Amino acid sequence: MNAGPLAPTGFGTAPVAAAPEPARSSDFQALQYDRPFVHDDGAARSLHFTLGELQSRMLTAQPWHLTLDYTRTMMGFLLFNPAPRQIGMIGLGGGSLAKFCYRQLPASQMTVLEINPHVIALRREFQVPDDDARFQVIAADGALYLQTGIPRFDVLLVDGFDHQGQPAALCSQRFYDDCLAALTAGGVLVANLHYDHPDYPLWVDRISRSFGGNAVEILCEEKSNGIVFASRGRVISPRSMSLPESLACLDQAARAQLRAELARIVWQMKNLDNEGAGD
Numbered sequence: 118m119n120a121g122p123l124a125p126t127g128f129g130t131a132p133v134a135a136a137p138e139p140a141r142s143s144d145f146q147a148l149q150y151d152r153p154f155v156h157d158d159g160a161a162r163s164l165h166f167t168l169g170e171l172q173s174r175m176l177t178a179q180p181w182h183l184t185l186d187y188t189r190t191m192m193g194f195l196l197f198n199p200a201p202r203q204i205g206m207i208g209l210g211g212g213s214l215a216k217f218c219y220r221q222l223p224a225s226q227m228t229v230l231e232i233n234p235h236v237i238a239l240r241r242e243f244q245v246p247d248d249d250a251r252f253q254v255i256a257a258d259g260a261l262y263l264q265t266g267i268p269r270f271d272v273l274l275v276d277g278f279d280h281q282g283q284p285a286a287l288c289s290q291r292f293y294d295d296c297l298a299a300l301t302a303g304g305v306l307v308a309n310l311h312y313d314h315p316d317y318p319l320w321v322d323r324i325s326r327s328f329g330g331n332a333v334e335i336l337c338e339e340k341s342n343g344i345v346f347a348s349r350g351r352v353i354s355p356r357s358m359s360l361p362e363s364l365a366c367l368d369q370a371a372r373a374q375l376r377a378e379l380a381r382i383v384w385q386m387k388n389l390d391n392e393g394a395g396d
Contacts, residue, residue, distance in 0.1 A: 161184070173243070174211065180244040181220045182374070183374060184213065185213065186337045186339050186342075187337045188214055188217070190344045192217070193335065193382040194274070194307050194346065195364070195375070196358040196382060196383065197346065197351075199364075199365065202224070202225060202271055204227045204228070204270060205228050205299065206227065207230050207259030208278070209230075210276070212229075215252075217371070229254045237254060258286070259277065260286040263298070269299065269300070270300055271304050272304065273307065274307045275296065277309070283310070283316070288310075293326075297327050304348070305347070306345075306347040309342055309343075310343045310345060311343075312337075312341055321343070324347050325347070327347070328349065331348050331353055332348075333353050338378075355386040358383055360379055
């Protein structure tokens with residue numbers, strides 16, 4: 118799900134001891150989830166739980182456009198893998214990342230996990246694609262789904278927040294261990310975290326611990342969110358990244374939108390490398 122400066126988004130609940138099957142929502146279960154509302158000003162449509170919290174924003178004329186800065190930063194996974202075969206997403210929201218990837222990465226299979234049935238019910242209002250041979254939205258608890266051992270993703274995008282903040286189930290050491298196990302060799306985790314939360318350093322440390330230190334933290338331009346990239350296998354290094362190759366699969370409009378952000382990510386990684394070399 119998407120997050121503006123005031124409140125990152127996505128949904129999760131605390132894990133239980135065992136989960137032989139993914140947790141799916143029902144009419145009864147729907148009662149325990151907050152119901153979002155939609156605001157439409159003609160030019161843009163946004164998803165909210167309260168008027169003071171922006172959860173997702175879509176340009177009506179360009180529903181696939183990545184309006185919020187953190188979504189563009191999360192697309193930095195293209196620097197690691199410009200053509201992933203399997204993409205997993207935890208958190209649907211207004212579907213900004215889902216729509217962009219569906220449009221720009223036609224060779225990718227996509228599985229989106231969203232626990233809140235009220236959010237899924239709004240997918241048509243936000244022009245989220247219907248399920249088809251390569252795209253599926255599953256009503257499930259993302260943390261429990263990973264525990265089944267079913268998924269094997271080349272890229273796993275975790276946008277795991279609700280209206281109260283980061284759910285405990287989606288920031289535990291167990292969860293990040295499960296993210297590692299859910300990735301293919303060389304697979305990449307992309308985690309959206311609320312930078313101003315007091316536990317932010319703890320979450321970053323947990324990701325780093327699960328991935329054996331092979332993780333890097335990139336602050337978004339507005340500095341309200343931090344995006345952590347963590348790789349299973351190949352050591353993260355800007356020297357192995359190619360901006361032209363990362364943008365090659367995109368159409369002209371998408372390249373224009375992402376070029377500056379991907380270049381900024383590479384620049385930040387190079388600065389981190391230089392700082393490490395000076396220690």
